[in-house]
Amino acid sequence: MKKWWHDKVAYQIYPKSFCDSNGDGIGDLKGIISKLDYLKDLGVDIIWLSPIYCSPLVDQGYDISDYYNIDPRFGTMEDMDELLSQAKKRNMYILMDLVVNHCSDKHEWFKKALDDPEGEYADYFYIREGKGDNPPCNWRSYFGGSVWEKIPNTNKYYLHLFAKEQPDLNWENPKLKNEIFKMVNWWLEKGLAGFRIDAIINIKKDLRFQDFPADREDGLCSIDRMLEAAEGVGDMLNELKEKTFEKFDAFTVGEVFNRKEGELDKFIGEDGYFSSIFDFEMEVLGKSEFGWYDNKPFSINELRKAIFDSQLETSGVGFKANIIENHDEPRGVSRYIPEQDLNDRSKKMLGAISLMLRGIPFIYQGQEIGMTNNKFNSIKEFDDIATIDQYNVAIEKGYSNEEALKIINIFSRDNARTPFQWNGSENAGFTTGRPWLKVNENYKVINANSQIKDEESVFNFYKKLINLRKSEEFKDAxxxxxFVPTLEKYDNLFAFYRQGESKKLMILANYQKEEQIIELGKQYVKVLINNCEEIKKDKNKIILQGYQVVILEV
Structure with missing residues (x-):
């Protein structure tokens, strides 16, 4: 069944770093409103805002202290209403981040729970007795250390799978669940088109709260062990959908890392919990559960296999949300293209592969102009809680300060959080004040203003890809x-068909700096998109230059 969001292009805004309207160094809602025409011109339909609710910003807004209000750093509820109204005028849709696995330790509920660990609000969280002088069990939080934090003057602990300032909400409690459903419906009634749903698999715990075998010297075990053992998250997700999203025909995209084998249909099938989930198959390549220091390199063929396998798995089931990067990852072009080959041509190739896959494309702010990883010179320049944890993990493993700094420079989430590069003026035109995180020093070379005017820019290439996706002629395909893979015998070649009822496209991307001669069985009708000036041909062979991508009608 066709849905309103199937043919849309989405764009993630990290509000703190997008555009600052008042010179305080932090992006805000008025800044976003001022750039809606830029996004409309690019071809964006759906905008997802990372959290803008009230928050102490321990984890950049993913620790929410009030779900019904906008953090004053980002503006007011009037600004939010104005954003919804301005977006509607442009036929654009707004998604917010739904963070309901945990809240902030400054949330009213949690304050009441701490005041009375035996009272009604204590049951909004997981509060358990310690085992003698030890926490209830040996699970490790995502940010390092135990998931248990002791409540002062008691032998009770509360559970936090993320930072200690992010206590987990108890989804086993019907009262708490109804509070969440009420809040979700309040936002949807206000005019939101839907939500991106954060860390949602974590809402179901293994209620035995038992130890698992330790997997590091700290005596703790990865939280993944608990998630593998937990049963019944589907019932919770179904109830969430039925009591909220379904009533509004909302578009929902889940951040789902720990889906069990064979369950894709339950998540994004015809009657799935969500409209879509992010495709993280390329994101997890080479990642180690021991830490960033242990991440392994991967080959282009492995990258191709990860993407193609995911496309084939999703075929006939539903739509995944395709990404190259987001606020939790380093910059995609810096991660997936060797540093010495990083240029406009290779950036365009990566964009073309992503936007021609089956699924909903999600562009992350700055991706459309080819923003790259930053160069951080000391641990003091980082703001991200996960990066600081990984720096310490590397130091504990015996790496020197210089080596640890080099590791986190590659993988830090702050790479994607540096201010958006609007123009070549001071602070890249992001703010007239002092930016909260340092601006990438390549902003004079890479910025939106210079690219909008340049027909051959990365920005205008993305625009062409989006126009092709939306064109009446090729939209169906x-x-x-x-999605049909082809020519897999060639190394470092991404080749696939998109076969519609009346049109068939072929995408060929030479993912290396050396040229490659490809034998095509049949002639193509015409070249629709090419990131080089020409295609070199020799009878039924074509010669692809390094990082050349072509989209052909066949």
């Missing part, structure tokens, strides 16, 4: 058509 790109949005609904089959």
């Amino acid at each position: 790109i949005v609904y058509g089959e």
